[in-house]
Amino acid sequence: MAAAVVWRRGAAWLRSCRGKVLRRGGSPETPGVPRARGCAGSREVVPTCERYAVRRLPFGRLADGDVAFFERLLPGRVVTGEEEVKPFNVDWLKSVRGCSQLVLKPQTTAEVSQILRYCHERNLAVSPQGGNTGLVGGSVPVFDEIILSTALMNQIISFDKVSGILVCQAGCVLERLSEYLEEQGFIMPLDLGAKGSCHIGGNVATNAGGLRLLRYGSLRGTVLGLEVSLCCSSAAPVLQVLADGSALDCLTSLRKDNTGYDLKQLFIGSEGTLGVITAVSILCPQKPKAVNVAFLGCQSFAKVLETFTTCRAMLGEILSAYEFMDEKCMELVETHLKLSSPVAGSPFYVLIETSGSNSTHDEEKLNSFLEQAMASGLVTDGTVATDDKKIKVLWSLRERITEALTHEGYVYKYDISLPVGKLYDLVTDMRARLGQSAKNVVGYGHLGDGNLHLNITAESYSHSLLDAIEPFVYEWTARCSGSISAEHGLGFKKRQFIQYSKPREAVVLMQQFKAMLDPKGILNPYKTLPERSTC
Ligand SMILES: O=C(O)CC[C@@H](O)C(=O)O
Ligand SMILES: [Zn+2]
Numbered sequence: 001m002a003a004a005v006v007w008r009r010g011a012a013w014l015r016s017c018r019g020k021v022l023r024r025g026g027s028p029e030t031p032g033v034p035r036a037r038g039c040a041g042s043r044e045v046v047p048t049c050e051r052y053a054v055r056r057l058p059f060g061r062l063a064d065g066d067v068a069f070f071e072r073l074l075p076g077r078v079v080t081g082e083e084e085v086k087p088f089n090v091d092w093l094k095s096v097r098g099c100s101q102l103v104l105k106p107q108t109t110a111e112v113s114q115i116l117r118y119c120h121e122r123n124l125a126v127s128p129q130g131g132n133t134g135l136v137g138g139s140v141p142v143f144d145e146i147i148l149s150t151a152l153m154n155q156i157i158s159f160d161k162v163s164g165i166l167v168c169q170a171g172c173v174l175e176r177l178s179e180y181l182e183e184q185g186f187i188m189p190l191d192l193g194a195k196g197s198c199h200i201g202g203n204v205a206t207n208a209g210g211l212r213l214l215r216y217g218s219l220r221g222t223v224l225g226l227e228v229s230l231c232c233s234s235a236a237p238v239l240q241v242l243a244d245g246s247a248l249d250c251l252t253s254l255r256k257d258n259t260g261y262d263l264k265q266l267f268i269g270s271e272g273t274l275g276v277i278t279a280v281s282i283l284c285p286q287k288p289k290a291v292n293v294a295f296l297g298c299q300s301f302a303k304v305l306e307t308f309t310t311c312r313a314m315l316g317e318i319l320s321a322y323e324f325m326d327e328k329c330m331e332l333v334e335t336h337l338k339l340s341s342p343v344a345g346s347p348f349y350v351l352i353e354t355s356g357s358n359s360t361h362d363e364e365k366l367n368s369f370l371e372q373a374m375a376s377g378l379v380t381d382g383t384v385a386t387d388d389k390k391i392k393v394l395w396s397l398r399e400r401i402t403e404a405l406t407h408e409g410y411v412y413k414y415d416i417s418l419p420v421g422k423l424y425d426l427v428t429d430m431r432a433r434l435g436q437s438a439k440n441v442v443g444y445g446h447l448g449d450g451n452l453h454l455n456i457t458a459e460s461y462s463h464s465l466l467d468a469i470e471p472f473v474y475e476w477t478a479r480c481s482g483s484i485s486a487e488h489g490l491g492f493k494k495r496q497f498i499q500y501s502k503p504r505e506a507v508v509l510m511q512q513f514k515a516m517l518d519p520k521g522i523l524n525p526y527k528t529l530p531e532r533s534t535c
Contacts, residue, residue, distance in 0.1 A: 170201025
């Protein structure tokens, strides 16, 4: 059967092995990558403190004098009033809700530092917020924390074409940075579905992984420098003497710098609990001249894995993404988002992207891999896109799964790192365990990085379903020496489970760092680390 396949060289869309000619470009209505994630429905969200019975820590209460102080500091950039503050109190998933009464929108690092200095003195808790696209409840308050939004810190400070290093403020939207860089022949080393709304500062604060990690590595390698506003603490008395607050200036643009400890690493992935990232210096790769995307159907997960091994060996350095999704994911994007896939009828799908500098060379390599994958039965159906528009259509099938899932009701989300061979076993085991009590159990993710996104949907939130899932999912992960958070962070929802992935001593050390930099614990409380007494 495979011998009958015509992989037309250079053709954008290929004939499937079942002899079906695929529609070019999918449905004309198929939207490309969304500018921003759509809103996850309009239902009222139960306050987090009620749903999870959280105890408020003894922080100060906001007084009129505090608001007056902030209004003087940030004229016209202080948001009060229930309706105005409401969108900042709820996460994008509409799964957690705080009850803050105040949003502050600083424009400069000095302003952020003054806010933190004041809040430290007054013992007022602060919840830093970027694009509010996080998936673990890390970017909204739990109680009445003041929301410190980076929305107005959106200036590109510099870009050096020789080194490819971009320096910008933390509130720059990822997609805007990508567009800016593309005009200069470069790209961001990071790409993710929420690119239309997420802020680079939030990306760094959560050490976001995304779709290009396989090729360009994690932000821990590409972020060269950071500027961070800190609370005035005994650990940083030298900063306390600054009249305009305290900021740690590690905003270097050096590729190599071995002078002492690499302090910026402490803030990458710290989820706003140690300081507020105000500016970022990041190394950006050259824009590839040739990009191709293949979207393929596989008959089993074993074949998904073998296809990965084969394509990595045959494509070598031009392989830039290897994503997978199961058929349920495809069904959901088709049903809820009306996207139409040019490849259908397989239990698993993989999206393979190549990025290189020579289109003839890359297409030849991709075509010979595809011919072999079809001939050996690894892949049974497929299509290839070589132009931007069709590439976006194929990527949207994968990138918009998160959005499609929100149409199902409540989504229980798990972002797990596992040995790649075991990735889908967790989905299968969870499906068997939950039976009819869940609406859907789906698996997809960054297979090339060993990262599974396990999502479980139900009409609405229920404690009993949560109890059936957790701690089972974390115990399962720990048995395989995996991580309970591959790239989304721990935020509010996962912080009590850190011990499944980190030894007690490591957690205690983290708590000590936290106490040193934020002695009153005002920075993003109830997030990332468990309360000291519980560990
Ligand atoms: O919604 C999820 O579980 C994953 C979101 C994101 O990390 C993705 O890879 O699409
Ligand atoms: Zn992901």
